[in-house]
Amino acid sequence: MGGIAGVDDIDDEQKRDKYGFLIRDVMPDGQIAVDTRSEMKQGARWTQYLDKLDGDNSDLSKSSRLRRLVVKGIPGEKRGDLWSKFLGAKEKMREGMYEKLWREMENEKTAATQQIDLDLLRTFPDNSLFETDRYRQSLRRVLTAYSKMNEQVGYCQAMNFITGMFLLFMDEESAFYCLDGVVNDLLRGYFDPTLCGLLADQRVFDKLLLKRLPTIHAKFGQMDVPTSLIITNWFMTLWVNDFPTETTLRIWDQLFYDAFRKKGPQTLFRVALSLFKLSEAELMKASHAGEVFGVMKECASKMFDWKGLIKLVQGDMKKLGPLRAMREEERKRVQIEQGERRRERQLQDLEKETRFSKSELLVMQGDFRLQAGETDPNATVDFNKFQDIFNRYAPTFPKDSMVMQRLYSIAEEKTKGGFKVSSTIHASPPREGVNFDVFCVILSDMVKGTIDAKLDVYFQIYDMDGNGTIQEEEVITVAKSVIMMDYEEAKSEIESLFQHDGVGTDMETTMKEIENEHLKRRKQLEEVVQNIFADAEVEGESKVLKKEAFKAAALKEDHILRILL
Numbered sequence: 001m002g003g004i005a006g007v008d009d010i011d012d013e014q015k016r017d018k019y020g021f022l023i024r025d026v027m028p029d030g031q032i033a034v035d036t037r038s039e040m041k042q043g044a045r046w047t048q049y050l051d052k053l054d055g056d057n058s059d060l061s062k063s064s065r066l067r068r069l070v071v072k073g074i075p076g077e078k079r080g081d082l083w084s085k086f087l088g089a090k091e092k093m094r095e096g097m098y099e100k101l102w103r104e105m106e107n108e109k110t111a112a113t114q115q116i117d118l119d120l121l122r123t124f125p126d127n128s129l130f131e132t133d134r135y136r137q138s139l140r141r142v143l144t145a146y147s148k149m150n151e152q153v154g155y156c157q158a159m160n161f162i163t164g165m166f167l168l169f170m171d172e173e174s175a176f177y178c179l180d181g182v183v184n185d186l187l188r189g190y191f192d193p194t195l196c197g198l199l200a201d202q203r204v205f206d207k208l209l210l211k212r213l214p215t216i217h218a219k220f221g222q223m224d225v226p227t228s229l230i231i232t233n234w235f236m237t238l239w240v241n242d243f244p245t246e247t248t249l250r251i252w253d254q255l256f257y258d259a260f261r262k263k264g265p266q267t268l269f270r271v272a273l274s275l276f277k278l279s280e281a282e283l284m285k286a287s288h289a290g291e292v293f294g295v296m297k298e299c300a301s302k303m304f305d306w307k308g309l310i311k312l313v314q315g316d317m318k319k320l321g322p323l324r325a326m327r328e329e330e331r332k333r334v335q336i337e338q339g340e341r342r343r344e345r346q347l348q349d350l351e352k353e354t355r356f357s358k359s360e361l362l363v364m365q366g367d368f369r370l371q372a373g374e375t376d377p378n379a380t381v382d383f384n385k386f387q388d389i390f391n392r393y394a395p396t397f398p399k400d401s402m403v404m405q406r407l408y409s410i411a412e413e414k415t416k417g418g419f420k421v422s423s424t425i426h427a428s429p430p431r432e433g434v435n436f437d438v439f440c441v442i443l444s445d446m447v448k449g450t451i452d453a454k455l456d457v458y459f460q461i462y463d464m465d466g467n468g469t470i471q472e473e474e475v476i477t478v479a480k481s482v483i484m485m486d487y488e489e490a491k492s493e494i495e496s497l498f499q500h501d502g503v504g505t506d507m508e509t510t511m512k513e514i515e516n517e518h519l520k521r522r523k524q525l526e527e528v529v530q531n532i533f534a535d536a537e538v539e540g541e542s543k544v545l546k547k548e549a550f551k552a553a554a555l556k557e558d559h560i561l562r563i564l565l
Contacts, residue, residue: 018076019168021245022126043075050078070257071314073250080170083252086260087181089174098173101145112147112155116140123160130164138167142176146183153183156191158236165240165252186259189331190236194338200330201235201268202228208269208320209276216276216283225289230296231272239271242300250306254313264327267313269320274312275299342377350437354444361440367392368436380415380433383408389439394447402478406461407442414438455551462550469544472533479525531556
């Protein structure tokens with residue numbers, strides 16, 4: 001649904017712009033937000049340019065003429081289509097996907113949907129269109145659908161304003177994919193839990209301010225005012241609540257053109273620097289942070305002269321140097337620093353929750369990272385890598401056995417279920433395998449845990465169907481698999497010994513002894529299991545035990561516990 005057409009339908013005596021926003025500031029004399037005749041001429045140029053392109057304009061050229069047209073502004077009626085092209089929405093679209101997602105989320109209650117519902121009434125409260133349920137529900141559908149598609153990000157405040165502005169110029173589906181173009185491409189890392197991209201760009205801007213406007217940078221240093229406090233909201237909301245509407249839209253035209261040219265958000269840095277440049281005289285008079293914020297807020301809110309701003313953006317502030325390299329370098333630094341902090345916090349958390357010392361955990365963390373091939377606290381390992389690391393610290397635990405496979409399955413289910421000890425593991429889509437937190441907790445129980453803790457784990461191992469009870473058959477099946485492995489390994493060793501060393505002992509006799517020992521162990525196992533289940537409840541044709549009853553029976557006699565574990 002295109003929003004602009006609906007503005008005229010609103011019965012409202014208050015003075016509003018053509019997009020439905022309440023006009024709060026009066027333009028200085030001589031400034032005109034939109035020159036109608038000039039806009040008509042610009043519209044004709046755009047029409048002429050687009051008419052020369054093939055069919056649906058899918059071959060939109062990255063030509064110098066297009067750049068000049070963008071600088072002068074995109075006509076309102078063409079913004080929806082051109083922004084969609086610039087942000088790659090057309091390429092991202094998958095038939096039926098958007099509708100499927102919003103319908104799935106229509107009645108869902110998640111942390112994201114709850115925050116979205118709170119923010120609906122806060123989104124453009126001074127816009128006549130967003131006072132209607134129609135636009136609020138459109139906004140809700142787009143945001144909830146996106147929280148489902150991009151679970152790593154979910155929902156972040158600021159996305160509501162960006163999406164809301166999109167909905168003034170395009171239908172819901174286009175707005176949905178344009179939002180992804182902003183969140184996942186243009187401003188990658190701004191909205192995810194680490195804020196890595198935003199933190200990196202804050203550092204980049206600080207360097208640019210030092211280089212381009214050193215007196216302002218020095219002034220901020222004297223007052224202990226970090227530039228990040230000023231630019232963060234600008235960068236995350238793209239000035240949607242700071243500039244007069246027309247100025248915001250002209251900036252967005254150029255910013256999304258940056259995305260189209262794969263240049264990164266150059267316009268963000270240029271506009272921010274331009275605002276500081278325009279406010280330099282007033283900023284130098286400021287004596288504290290409050291005055292700085294006041295100067296910058298007034299500068300932005302009264303920026304009706306978008307032509308003058310763009311002239312500065314495309315003139316003095318156009319050359320930023322190797323921006324792409326600077327952003328990538330700072331991103332890597334932020335990632336390294338965040339990684340080190342997360343790993344340190346992870347060790348501290350695990351030291352409290354397991355029986356390992358910090359030094360032991362540090363060694364295990366290094367081994368785990370090596371096996372996983374990444375340093376992210378969310379990193380996981382598959383079964384083979386899990387048992388390799390596990391056997392390194394628990395060498396007597398039966399490798400390649402059903403017990404090991406069951407242990408891995410339990411650990412993987414815990415990982416998928418979101419189990420974590422460390423606060424450094426942020427919410428993310430389920431990953432296959434076992435994470436480091438789960439690995440350490442289970443290893444701690446099995447290697448350094450009390451008998452009670454070990455029995456807890458073994459109960460889970462024996463409970464093969466996960467129904468909270470165990471049957472005789474389940475215990476015997478798992479335990480016999482270990483005994484059989486020991487038997488096969490012993491036979492293999494004897495066969496190898498006779499083949500290679502030529503030992504004169506009677507091989508048949510030795511094999512018979514091994515077989516007798518194996519049968520003896522099986523008989524002991526069956527007797528132990530029978531003792532454990534002697535007083536068990538009967539369900540159907542099987543005796544079953546719940547965890548506490550199993551533990552009590554196992555602790556009756558030492559030899560029972562020894563054979564069982």
